[in-house]
Amino acid sequence: MGPLDFNVVLRNLPYLWSGLQLSLLLAALAITGGIFFGAIMGVLRMSSIRPVAWLALGYVNFFRSVPLILVIFWIYFLVPLLLGRATGPFLSAWIAFTLFETAYYCEIIRAGVQSIPKGQISAGVASGMTRLQAMRYIVMPQAFRNMMPILMTQSIILFQDTSLVYVVTLRDFMTSVATVANQDLRLVELYLFAAVVYFAICFAGSRFINRLGGGFRR
Amino acid sequence: MIKIHDVSKWYTDFQVLKSCSVSIARGEVIVVCGPSGSGKSTLIKCVNGLEPFDEGEIVVDGLKVADKADLRVLRTRIGMVFQNFELYPHLSALDNICLAPMVVLKRKRAEAETRARALLARVGLTDHASKFPLQLSGGQQQRVAIARALAMDPVVMLFDEPTSALDPEMIKEVLDVMSDLARDGMTMIVVTHEMGFARRVANRIIFMDAGEIVETRPPETFFTAPESERARVFLSKILGH
Numbered sequence: 001m002g003p004l005d006f007n008v009v010l011r012n013l014p015y016l017w018s019g020l021q022l023s024l025l026l027a028a029l030a031i032t033g034g035i036f037f038g039a040i041m042g043v044l045r046m047s048s049i050r051p052v053a054w055l056a057l058g059y060v061n062f063f064r065s066v067p068l069i070l071v072i073f074w075i076y077f078l079v080p081l082l083l084g085r086a087t088g089p090f091l092s093a094w095i096a097f098t099l100f101e102t103a104y105y106c107e108i109i110r111a112g113v114q115s116i117p118k119g120q121i122s123a124g125v126a127s128g129m130t131r132l133q134a135m136r137y138i139v140m141p142q143a144f145r146n147m148m149p150i151l152m153t154q155s156i157i158l159f160q161d162t163s164l165v166y167v168v169t170l171r172d173f174m175t176s177v178a179t180v181a182n183q184d185l186r187l188v189e190l191y192l193f194a195a196v197v198y199f200a201i202c203f204a205g206s207r208f209i210n211r212l213g214g215g216f217r218r
Numbered sequence: 219m220i221k222i223h224d225v226s227k228w229y230t231d232f233q234v235l236k237s238c239s240v241s242i243a244r245g246e247v248i249v250v251c252g253p254s255g256s257g258k259s260t261l262i263k264c265v266n267g268l269e270p271f272d273e274g275e276i277v278v279d280g281l282k283v284a285d286k287a288d289l290r291v292l293r294t295r296i297g298m299v300f301q302n303f304e305l306y307p308h309l310s311a312l313d314n315i316c317l318a319p320m321v322v323l324k325r326k327r328a329e330a331e332t333r334a335r336a337l338l339a340r341v342g343l344t345d346h347a348s349k350f351p352l353q354l355s356g357g358q359q360q361r362v363a364i365a366r367a368l369a370m371d372p373v374v375m376l377f378d379e380p381t382s383a384l385d386p387e388m389i390k391e392v393l394d395v396m397s398d399l400a401r402d403g404m405t406m407i408v409v410t411h412e413m414g415f416a417r418r419v420a421n422r423i424i425f426m427d428a429g430e431i432v433e434t435r436p437p438e439t440f441f442t443a444p445e446s447e448r449a450r451v452f453l454s455k456i457l458g459h
Contacts, residue, residue, distance in 0.1 A: 123304035126266055127318035127370055128294035137321055141308050 008186040009193050012176075019176025020197065026093060026172070027159040033098035034158070035151070038105025045110050056106070063103035069164050072096040076168040089168040097158065104154055112147030113139060152209040156202050173197070219244040219405055220374060225264060225274035234260050235271065236429040242407065244373075247400045249416040249437075250409045252426035253452055258409045259301075261426065262376045265407065266296045279373055294322055297367030301379040303359045305351040305366070311338065312347040315366045323370065330369070337365035341395050357388030361395055368399075375399065377408040413456060417441060425449045 009016070045056035063071070075096035080086050087095075116139045124134030163174035171179070174194065181190035220242040227235040234257050242248055250258045263269035265276060267289045276283040281292045305314050315334035319325040325333075338347055341361040351359055360380055367375060377396065381389045393415050400406055400419045410416065416423055416437055423440040425433040427448045433440065441457075444450050 117302075117304075119300060119302060119304045120306065122268055123298075123300060123306070124318070126268055126293055126296075126298040127367070128290050128322040129318065130290065133321055137317060138306055142306075145308065 004189055005186065006189050006193070008180065008184050008189055012180045012184075015180065016173065016176050016193075019171055020173040022090075022171065023159070023162045023173040026090070026097065026162050026165065026170075027155070029094050030097035030101055030158055030162075031155045033094065034101030034105045035109075037098060037102040039109050041102055041106035042109035042113065045106055046113065060103045060106055063100050068096075068100050068161055069167060071100045072164055072168055075099070089165070089170045093165045093168055093170055097162075101154070101158055105151070108147050108150050108154060109143075112143040112150075115146050116142050149209045152205060156205045159205075160198065160202065219246070219279060220265065220407075221275075221277045222261075222265070223275045223277075225261070225271050225276060227260065227264070227269070227271040227273075234429050235264070237274070238426075238429075238431045239274075240424060240431060240434055242405065244405055245403045246421045247404075247406045247419050248408065248422050248424055249420040250407060250424045250426060251411065251413070251416065251452075252432075256426040257429040258426050259378050262378055262407050262409055265374075265376060266293050266298055268298075290322075294318075294370050295373045297364075297370060297372035297375040299360070299363050299367055299375065299377045299380045301382050303351070303356075303363045303383070305359055305363055307351050310348050310350055311343065311354065311362045314351070314362060315369045318366070319369050333369060334365070337368050338362070340368075340398075341365045342391070355388060356384045357391045360384065360388075360392045364392075364395055364399075374405045374407070377406065377410065379409050379411070381410065381412055411456060413441070425452065427452070 041056050041059065044052050045060065047053045047056070072093060076089060076092045079092050079095060120138050120142070121131065121134045124138045125131060129137070162172055165172050166175045166178075177190050177194040181187045184190075222238055222240050222242075225235055225238045226233065238257075238261055240248075250262065252258055260269055264271045265278060265283065267283045270284070278292055279295060281288045281295075283289065283292060305311075306317065309317065312331060312334050315337060316327065316330040319330045319333065320327060335344070335347060338344055341364055343358060343361055343365070346354060346358060346362075351362070354362065364375075364380075380396070381392050384392065389412065393412060396406070396408070396415070397419050408415075408420070420437050422434055423437050424431055425435075425440065425444070425446075425448075432446050433444065433449050435445070440449070441453065444453055
């Protein structure tokens, strides 16, 4: 193996960039879907109607007990069967990530809401608010601040996990890197580059979290 | 003004309130005392429906507690002050006071803020409007909580052990604010162990034990000549030291 030649990265930059775009887009869509359905699932999980809470708990336990890569596979093969037509790997990956991450976001949101003392709702309700108003103006702003760091951490993990979509033939950033590396036989350069890119994105993300993590002025 | 009639409440098998009855006139200050676990807090939380009760009836200012539709209207007229203040930590003192008037009474922000500043002045905290609860001392927090309750222009104020969570040197500043309120003619029900306050400010003392209202009497006779053996034992315990 000769000296390192990073020109290979520059030469293939558009190709690598399109891979990274897919990773970022999938992560962004999955985070949005996961938090949206996670919030709904979190509400169901806290429901006072027992069977509803149990169903939500069952969902969470199920998806936390199976590997993500398996879920990606399942959805890729199952959704076309259910819909009767092919959905394409990207849509099926999005669905898989959303289903999977919903379970994790659900628990984060539930824990965040339950971290707020019950007396806070009582104070709101005692001043004539409905429970919904008390949730909206008193509980949610506090809960959201409490759970922000964990939400962001989970989202960074999600972004890293998008590299699993190679199993359904999607060309994400990691797959693009591997392709170039094997074609040009520049494995060291390419995998170093991949490490730097993942590190830069995730490190920027966690720095952002730390700045948010200050919480209330105390 | 407030009529509590034959109210009973159970936690599964355990009866926390046993046929409690008392009528309270406008402008009266009632202190509720008794050993811990005697149902004092539960009783005043029944008055604004924070605690549901199983039997009996409570009427406040002509509105029946328990009618779900009336309950929210009722709560806007009943201010409540909690043992642990329950200020909203994500809002400044001023915003703590403005929130319910804006959300529930649909007041404009400017109007709510003007009123809130006046109330902060009234509880002696003019300079602390923009501070957050955790930047304030316990006594200051409780005074903000009182201002917050007053912002709804209540006709009745409920105090659930308002000084129990305070350091001794801060108790007076809160009791002073409460005494001022009483002097201004507010109808108040106060659960407290502060017998000095009870003696000075209360019109009547309700003594509770094991879920029952044992005595309802003016402070002069309650402290000097309690009727029941249970009140005598209680008073000897808390006044003895």
